[in-house]
Amino acid sequence: MPRRDRPRRAAFAHLGPLDTPIPISTGTAALTLETDGSVLLDVNGVPSSHLHPDPEHLVFEYMRWMLLVIDRHLAELPGPDASGAASSPPAPAPHLAHLGGGGCSLPRAIAARHPRSRQIVVEIDELLAHQVREWFDLPRSPQLRLRVEDALGALTSWREKRFDVLVRDVFSGAVTPPELTTAETAAHADRVLRDGGIYLANCAAPPGSGLMADEVATLSTVFPHVGVIAEPAHLSGKRRGNCILLASRRPLPEGIDRDLRSDAVSVRLARRPQVEALARAGRVLHSR
Structure with a gap:
């Protein structure tokens, strides 16, 4: 449905106090109400999530790119039998997992766009997990389940072949915890x-750090198909930004780069030679 034809959504009715520190398990959170009714959530002084009254409207660019890939991937999964034949077993609901929750902007958007989906969000901060469900009226289990746990602990505990999509969006301050960037973690993914299935990882790589190349090299030791979504200046290492790393045992969904061209940001899916060059330049990261 074109955005201009979507019904207007009610603003959030159960927000916590605005523009003031709110105690959470790991420190403090802060809520800022924008003029369009959206809410910016800061966690320990770092922007964590931006939630709009329309759940499908994602303000953070990298989340839009993730949703675009997820849309493409879920479209390739078996869907409900269009014939409605009673003898046909129903197609299984897509299962997605998110390492890192914050305000659950992306899971909320997926729940609105793919109501059959089943999602689990792992968030280490217990108070924050309870509060964001109330503040932002998140869908309830089984559509969206919140699990309070360390991301790596949850990942290593899950059984084999459980999810169609796995998202990594975990930060300690402005960086991803190193234990979540290793070849051992990629093997668990x-x-x-x-x-x-497809693995999506949010990578915030400072210029000159080589982190993007290291992560591409590391993922390439486990997955035969690896991709990078990034702005050109970020891809060339000229400035910091969020890029999305994609990894799968099957070719990545077609049409991603074409869809990216409609985004407000000039962003592309890196060409295969660029990805291969990053893999050669990077170091394979291992657990200590």
């Missing part, structure tokens, strides 16, 4: 994904 591969283990919990169903055949043809």
